[in-house]
Amino acid sequence: MFKKADIIIIIILIFISFIPQIVFNIINKDYDRIFAIITIDGNVNKKILLSEHIGKDEFVIESEYGINKILLKENEIAILQASCQDSVCINQGYISKPGENIICLPNKLMIEIRGNKEEEDIILSY
Numbered sequence: 191m192f193k194k195a196d197i198i199i200i201i202i203l204i205f206i207s208f209i210p211q212i213v214f215n216i217i218n219k220d221y222d223r224i225f226a227i228i229t230i231d232g233n234v235n236k237k238i239l240l241s242e243h244i245g246k247d248e249f250v251i252e253s254e255y256g257i258n259k260i261l262l263k264e265n266e267i268a269i270l271q272a273s274c275q276d277s278v279c280i281n282q283g284y285i286s287k288p289g290e291n292i293i294c295l296p297n298k299l300m301i302e303i304r305g306n307k308e309e310e311d312i313i314l315s316y
Contacts, residue, residue, distance in 0.1 A: 214289070221288055221305030226267045231255065231298040240265050240286065240303070256297035267301055269294065 224241040227234060230253045240262075247262040248270065256273035266284035274296035282292045288305035 223306040224265065224286070224288060225304050225306065226262075226285075227302045227304055228260070229300045229302070238262065238267070240267065251299065253297065253299070255299070256294075258294060258297055258299050260301070267303075268292070269301070272297060 222241070223239060226236075226238040226240050228236040228238070228251065230251070235251060235253075243262055243265060245264075249260055249262075251258045251260060257271075258269055258273070258279070259271040261268050261270045263284065266286040268284040269279045269282070269292055272279050272294050274294055276296070279292050279294035279297075279299070285292055285301070285303055288303050291300060291302040293300045
């Protein structure tokens with residue numbers, strides 16, 4: 191059935207497949223502040239500080255393209271309802287890590303998570 195070399199190759203490939211996820215998690219741990227940026231048709235509509243958000247909030251974003259009901263829960267954000275037909279944006283669930291996003295194409299709405307590192311001032315003298 192399987193040779194010993196086949197099993198070793200399968201194990202190595204499985205291990206290699208997890209490397210991007212591990213690297214992505216290590217890189218994203220350095221962020222001090224995490225923001226959710228909501229854009230409609232490429233224009234910033236709202237910027238929400240997720241890293242310090244406590245509790246549960248709902249709000250509605252209306253535009254000429256449609257209506258989206260958005261839920262903030264602790265440090266996560268999701269779309270609860272949308273006026274689009276396919277509801278792909280609703281099925282994406284909650285996002286909270288930098289680099290993640292939810293896109294509602296019919297309503298031209300995008301929620302993107304970005305991180306911000308607090309950097310120390312560096313003074314260079316010659």
